[in-house]
Amino acid sequence: MTFISPRRHRPRLLNALLAAGAMMTATAAMPGAGHAATNSSFTPAQRQEIVDIMRNALKTDPTILSDAIAALRNSANAAQQNAARNALDSHRADLLTPAATDAILGNATGHTTVVEFYDPRCPYCRKVLPDLDRLVKEDGDLRIVEKVIPVLGQSSLIASQALVAAFVQGGQAAYFRMQTAIMNDSVTPTADRMRTLATQSGLNAGMLASDMNSARVTSILQANMxxxxxxxxxGTPTFVFNARQIIPGAVSYDDLKKAIAQSR
Structure with missing residues (x-):
């Protein structure tokens, strides 16, 4: 089998593509052809010649197509990154100033703020918890602001309501006790199950069940969403570092630590 060197043949193929473009430009420049070109009304023969040139170029050097796809992908990624930066700039105050109802790991007045959006039913959110605890123990100037969001269905909503209701009932301490119970529980969340976990966590189960559907809990979850x-x-978890960088999905301890250092 003979392999064609893309590097050696690229100039000839690019010339073919340029020729196609030149032909289209020339056609558009012909007297009286402006209106026709605007409406893409090349003659059938012209259109076929352009198609043949393109097809032959792709057959001879398939890397042209992969390069084009890579360019489109890079363009899309750049646009996505620009949109993310604009979003972070627009909501910088919201991300750097914890709400009164936000649970905070670590130093509540720390100068480095990591916001975690998480779903209590998300397995990756559960997996990363020990890493978050380790990070705040090692870094005295770090605060991790937790914003619970129910994105995985009805079970997530019930668990999220219970977490926020625990905060409403007893603040940070109650929240983290309930979080430990929920995030380590393998039983599908129901209202009755949340009452059981609340009792096990030293909370008033009846009050928690009532607060779960309250306007206050609903408004907190809505603001997070x-x-x-x-x-x-x-996706969850998603981490925002000092309102400068977003990292979605499962993240290792080392990657979290690196992103924290870069955000300072």
Missing amino acids: ELARAIGLD
């Missing part, structure tokens, strides 16, 4: 949508969140 609105902020998540505003920054373009597309």
